[in-house]
Amino acid sequence: MSGTDRSVQAVLQARARKLAVVETQLQDEPELQLVYFELAQETYAVEAHYVVEVLPLQHLTPLPYTPDFVLGIVGVHGHIVSVIDLRSFFDLPRQGLSDLNRIVILRDGQMKFALLTDRAVGSCSVPKQSLQTSQPHLNGVRRDYLLGISTASWAVLDAAKLLSSPQLRVESYV
Amino acid sequence: MTTQQPQLQQRLLTAFRQEATERLGSLRDALASLEQADATPDVLETVYREVHSLKGAARAVNAQQFERLCQKLESLFSALKQHQRGPGQGQITLINQALQRLQRILNSTDEHTTKLVDADDDTLQALCTALEQSCTDPDIQVPVEQAAAPAEVAITAEPGKLRVSSQALDKLWFCAEDLLDTRLESAELASELKQAQADFTCWHRYRYELSAALRVLQPASGSPSDSAVPTFTTTISAAKTNTTITAHASNTEPNSVTAQAQHSLIVFAQWATEFLQQWDYRISQLARMAAQLAMRSTSLETAFRQELQQVLLMPCASLTEGMPAMVQELAEAASKSATLTISGAEYQVDKRILEELRSPLQHLLRNAVDHGIETVQQRKSAGKAGSARLSIDFIQLSSNRFGLRFSDDGRGIDTEAVTAKAIQQGVLTRQQASALSDAERCRLIFRSGLSTSPMLTELSGRGLGLAIVEEKVLRLNGDIEICNQPGQGCSFMLALPVSLSTYRILLVRVAGQLFAIPCQSINRVLRMPATALRSVENRAVLPIAEQSLPLWSLADLLQLTPQHNQKMLQLILVETTECQYLLQVDEILTDQDITLKSLGPQLKRVTCITGVARLGNGQLVPVLNMQDLYKRACRTERPMPVQQSATSAERQKLLVAEDSITSRSLMKSILETAGFQVVTAVDGVDAWQALQQSDFAALISDIEMPGLDGFSLTAKVRSDSRLANLPVVLVTALQSKEDRVRGLEAGANAYILKSSFEQDHLLDILQQLLSQEQEP
The missing domain is CATH 3.30.565.10 (Histidine kinase-like ATPase, C-terminal domain)
Structure with missing residues (x-):
């Protein structure tokens, strides 16, 4: 090994030491992969494995004779996906649609729909333990579909419950 | 490796379940035909082969008891085949029992291992023994009919055909739909590039003038020291930027600096000319390629769709x-x-x-x-x-x-x-x-x-x-x-x-939205003057071919805001087995073939909507359910706006006096939607003039208006002999009790606060006042 190689090694090692951090107990704590988004000035999250896709809201077709929480339908890869406005379902303040609106497509077995979000979304993972499951300050429908509150005060929604909720399913006859 | 094993097992098991269910189904059908009709060698052969395949499949997933039972069945059918006879009644019962047992095994799942519950027990043992005995000792013998009737159930693979899972085909179909998006995007890209190319034509106009100007400057550019030559003062007026290059011979800056700058500009202009020329060419090439790509993807998409249509035939x-x-x-x-x-x-x-x-x-x-x-x-x-x-x-x-x-x-x-x-x-x-x-x-x-x-x-x-x-x-x-x-x-x-894409629809526009009506339920479309409408029992009807057909506005049925006062009505005569009626729409666009799609799993069934059509441009359009719409229309209690405009001769004319343009147009639209004819006035004086000029059914007035206010206007109306009985509704932002009293004192019939302003409230009050007026 030549002298220059050794000095390169030394520099690399020095950098490695500088960047190194103590590994957190990844094995022990179960992590929760979340996709988070903004809705009526609050941040919500759902478990990532229910999320199929996140897309900008485009070419929405509203449908008559559907409940208020059904914003309309969009075409995604040849499939028709209905877009649900949780603000309406949870009785939250509503504002107009903008270019920033994105939809988060959820899927579970047979059920599939998209949630309207106000603003861009991201994903991260949090330790499962950190979720606070008692929510005394929340009320109404929202509470029924909550998995817990994260340390960053995000409302983590129970996607499985949303997807299987008969209240969110529409089957109407004249 | 170890993790792969259970997954493979699981996949095999799923495939086995699917295959065995199909085979059991066809076996049951075949057995039914054996039981009913006389057995033919064809049917026996089919049954034998089915059982044999089933046995083989069971071995692959190591379902031992399943395999054992199949084997017994196989030997029974083999014996029947050998002796050229159909199964007797007792044998049929046995076979049925065996098939049921097989189905049970198939349906069972062990909770922990997700494997089949494939256990040996007494009943299985008994069944096997009985089947074995039945081979040698058939109870009743039914002779096989030699005339070979076509086998009803024959799952024989035709040469050159493949078995494809139906889910795979479904996925392929959605890929075809996705391809449509790609096609649309490439068409859009092509048109964007075409536009970009077109934008370059304005550059063409300047190109020659610029290069001519540059040629004039060219000899000087080589020697910046000679910058004082008069040619530098030439104005290149034709340049796109309208930049004037001027040499100030007598300015304070050293000549050489100016000349340097000029030189740079000339060099840049030369470079830019060439650069733009290259881009002109490249963009035209790109536009051509994009157009070709768009064309190719269009034909590919169409061909793919058509071929897939063929594949989907079963x-x-x-x-x-x-x-x-x-x-x-x-x-x-x-x-x-x-x-x-x-x-x-x-x-x-x-x-x-x-x-x-x-x-x-x-x-x-x-x-x-x-x-x-x-x-x-x-x-x-x-x-x-x-x-x-x-x-x-x-x-x-x-x-x-x-x-x-x-x-x-x-x-x-x-x-x-x-x-x-x-x-x-x-x-x-x-x-x-x-x-x-x-x-x-x-x-x-x-x-x-x-x-x-x-x-x-x-x-x-x-x-x-x-x-x-x-x-x-x-x-x-x-x-x-x-x-x-x-x-x-x-x-x-x-x-x-035969095909799903031969669903033909008529595209209509209502309140700015598109809807599709199945052509199947359309008799014809009509254009009729609004005056042709009649009102029967408070419903709008149109006499057509000696029949009075009920008419509804589609906008109204779909709870959308209808367009007002159309002189010519666009009508669709809907005819289904249950009903015949007319629908009024804003615009009839075109008819076309579509593929009807469902609304997705969350919207299992929506009143009045059968499904969705996807147009060539990717837009989704709801397809209406004409039966539902009819039921809905019959049930509607609210007076139809069409019905109001139907009796346009008797349509009541209202005067709205309001100085705020927002409130004025809001009120106008509410009242017009409810079927009134509305004249507006911008203040009290204006309103008074209007009242003098024509007759109105009622006056709706704001209180705070410049000039003549609502109170004074009301008082004036009441003091006029002709207008004394005119119903007056005051609408105001004033909340005080005194005002209310003052309003009523002035002679107003009703007093509505803007803060509690609700259209139904206003309409109710008007309805009351107008009917009161008619009664005496």
Whole structure:
């Protein structure tokens, strides 16, 4: 090994030491992969494995004779996906649609729909333990579909419950 | 490696379940035909091969008991084949038991291992022993008929054909849809580039002038020191930027600096000219390529779609699989006897249509067995064969439509009883009933909620079943006809499209939104002057061909804001088996073929909407359900705006005095939507002038207005002999009690606060005032 190689090694090692951090107990704590988004000035999250896709809201077709929480339908890869406005379902303040609106497509077995979000979304993972499951300050429908509150005060929604909720399913006859 | 093993096992097991279920189904069908008709060598051969394959499949997933049972069955059929005879009654019972046992194993899942529960037990042991004995000692012998009738159920692979899972085909179909998006995007890209190329033409105009100007400057550019030459003062007026290059011979800066700058500019201009020229060429090339790409992807997408359409064609036999056995089981359960024969099953139809037809056909079968056919005794006393014959025939009707005729030789529909029931349930009046033809009476069985109990033997409340059948068939853009022969039987003829994309719709615009109406239910479209409308019993009607047809505004039925005051009405004459009516739309665009798509799993069924159509430009358009719409329209209690405009001669004219333009236009639109004719005034004086010039049914006035305010205007109205009785409604932001009193004192009939302003409230008050006025 030549002298220059050794000095390169030394520099690399020095950098490695500088960047190194103590590994957190990844094995022990179960992590929760979340996709988070903004809705009526609050941040919500759902478990990532229910999320199929996140897309900008485009070419929405509203449908008559559907409940208020059904914003309309969009075409995604040849499939028709209905877009649900949780603000309406949870009785939250509503504002107009903008270019920033994105939809988060959820899927579970047979059920599939998209949630309207106000603003861009991201994903991260949090330790499962950190979720606070008692929510005394929340009320109404929202509470029924909550998995817990994260340390960053995000409302983590129970996607499985949303997807299987008969209240969110529409089957109407004249 | 170890993790791969269970996954592989799981996949194998899933495949086995699927295959075995299919094979068991065809075995049951074949057995049903063996039991009913005389055995043919073909059927025996088929059965033998099915059992053999089943055995092989079971070995692959190591389902030992399943395999063992199959093996016993195989030897039994092998023996039957050898001796050229069909199975006896006892053998059939045994085989049936064995098949049931196999199905049970198939359906069972161990909770922990998700494997089949494939355990040996006494009953299995007994079954195996019995099957073994039955090989050597058949109880009853039925000779095999040598005349080879075509085998009803023969799952033989045709050469050159593949078995593809239906899910894979579905996915492929969605890929085709995705391809449409790609096609649209490439078309858009091509048009963008074409536009970019077109934008370059303005550059062409300047190019020559610029290069000419540069040529003039060229000799000087080489020697910046000679910058004082007069040529530098030339103004290049033609340059796009209109930049004037001027040399200031007498300015304070050193000449050389100016010259340097000029030189740079000239060099840059030269470079830019070449650069733009290159880009001009490149963009035109890109535009050409994009146009080609768009064209290619269009033809590829079209071809792919068409080919896929062909691939999706499946023989109708896949629809009727398992049905002969089902009929037998149903008949046995109802202590009747029936056989199902199928013809034309080789006819090819879009797989998605066949899938949709499965449950309606099962409904019809059930209905026929439960209600249509009689018991063996009843049949014999009526002089018919003891066993009822049901048949399903597939017939080609035209190049893109086929018929499914389902008939039975039962007692037929008792139209009298059905009509009586319909009257009893209030579906129609006695008078209406007497006007119905026999065919129309038959159709009453499709009315949902109308229980078919008058016709049935022991089960009741099956009314909904047939309604669902009709809805499904209509959804597929098909129709049903009933041919009823009381005492002799009944047949249902379902006419259906061969392909899903031959669903034809009429595209209409209502309140700025597009909707599709199935052409199947349209008689014709009309354009009529609004004055042609009449009002009958508070409903708008239009006399057409000596008939008064009810008319509704589609916007109103869909709870959208309708367009106002159209002189010519765009109308659609809707005609279904149940109803005939007119729909008013804002605009009729075009008719086209679409593929009807469902609304997705979350919207299982939405009132008035059958599904969604995807247009060529990717836009989604709701397809309307005309039956629902009619029911909805009949139920609407709110007065129709059309009905108001219908009586336009008697339309009441209102005067709205309001100085705020927002409130004024809001009120105008509310009142016009409710069917009033509205004249507006911007203040009290304006209103007073309007009142002098024409007659109004009522005055709606703001209180705070410049010049003449609402109170004074009211007082003025009351003091005028002609206007003294004019209803006056004051609308105001003033909240105080004093104002309210003052308003009423001035002679106003009503006083509405803007803060509590609700359109229904205003309309209610107006309705009250106007009707009061008419009464005395």
